[in-house]
Amino acid sequence: MKIKAVVQNNVVAVKMLIPHPMETGRRKEQNGAIVPAHFITEVTASCNGETVFHAELGPGVSKDPYLSFQFTGGKAGEKMKVSWVDNKGGTETAEEPITAM
Amino acid sequence: MGISRRNFCKTIAGSAVSVAVLAAMPVRLLASWSDKAFAADKLEDAIAAKYGALPIEESTAIQIKAPEIAENGAFVPVTVSTTIPGATNISIFTPANFSPMVASFDVLPRMKPEVSVRIRMAKTANLVVIAQVGGKLYRATREIKVTIGGCGG
Numbered sequence: 695m696k697i698k699a700v701v702q703n704n705v706v707a708v709k710m711l712i713p714h715p716m717e718t719g720r721r722k723e724q725n726g727a728i729v730p731a732h733f734i735t736e737v738t739a740s741c742n743g744e745t746v747f748h749a750e751l752g753p754g755v756s757k758d759p760y761l762s763f764q765f766t767g768g769k770a771g772e773k774m775k776v777s778w779v780d781n782k783g784g785t786e787t788a789e790e791p792i793t794a795m
Numbered sequence: 796m797g798i799s800r801r802n803f804c805k806t807i808a809g810s811a812v813s814v815a816v817l818a819a820m821p822v823r824l825l826a827s828w829s830d831k832a833f834a835a836d837k838l839e840d841a842i843a844a845k846y847g848a849l850p851i852e853e854s855t856a857i858q859i860k861a862p863e864i865a866e867n868g869a870f871v872p873v874t875v876s877t878t879i880p881g882a883t884n885i886s887i888f889t890p891a892n893f894s895p896m897v898a899s900f901d902v903l904p905r906m907k908p909e910v911s912v913r914i915r916m917a918k919t920a921n922l923v924v925i926a927q928v929g930g931k932l933y934r935a936t937r938e939i940k941v942t943i944g945g946c947g948g
Contacts (some may be wrong), residue, residue, distance in 0.1 A: 705907070718915075720893065735828045746905050749912075752833040754889070754897035756870045756913040763900075764907040 695788045699774040702795040706768035708739060708747070710776055711760050712786075718753035734759060737778045741768050741792070770794040832896045838888055841896040842925060842932075845886060849932045854879065857924050857935035868916040868941040876909035877926045877933070884927040885910065891920030891941070917944045 696711045719731025739747035746765040770792050777787035832845035860874035886899040902908045919940045926933045
């Protein structure tokens with residue numbers, strides 16, 4: 695997972711790219727077998743322990759989801775933590791410090 | 796009353812079960828995923844499952860940034876925002892897909908009511924964005940033409 699958090703004028707812009715197949719459960723292999731659904735259901739981001747972002751995703755989100763949002767009150771050097779869970783119980787957490795513009 | 800051997804064994808067995816249940820829990824602990832809304836196959840059902848029977852009003856205070864023509868329906872870049880004060884949730888729907896609900900974002904106190912995401916669209920259709928403000932819903936709609944559908948093979 696890639697996270698980029700940049701602060702400018704007290705507003706932190708967060709961009710994230712999460713490698714994930716995001717299988718809808720409707721796609722078929724060449725032999726006709728259906729690929730089981732496998733997609734991220736929730737993404738949560740926190741800054742210094744306070745949750746600033748919570749998203750629910752479904753199979754309608756593209757493969758390798760890209761998400762971006764902004765929040766106020768973050769400072770350079772503070773820790774941006776992002777975690778996700780998928781419908782199979784898979785999960786990943788990553789941390790990245792906020793950088794100044 | 797002292798602890799009899801039988802009761803002691805029962806207690807141990809009981810706690811083993813609860814540990815097993817707890818181990819299966821963490822996925823659900825983060826928050827509750829709106830499974831019914833995501834499973835709904837009609838736009839109206841998905842909205843009702845997500846928000847309940849709240850009144851919906853068309854709004855021009857919701858902005859949808861997306862290409863007029865999306866060449867590849869597998870990656871349609873969408874930015875949604877609202878200038879309505881006090882919005883607590885923004886969700887994206889499209890009747891193009893088997894599951895019309897695409898994504899839902901909670902607008903937490905420090906967050907700006909603007910998000911970007913890349914979504915799939917199976918065919919040319921409307922993009923419907925709903926913002927929740929208190930007990931009211933606001934809706935904006937925009938058509939996106941899709942050249943190659945983004946679902947299936």
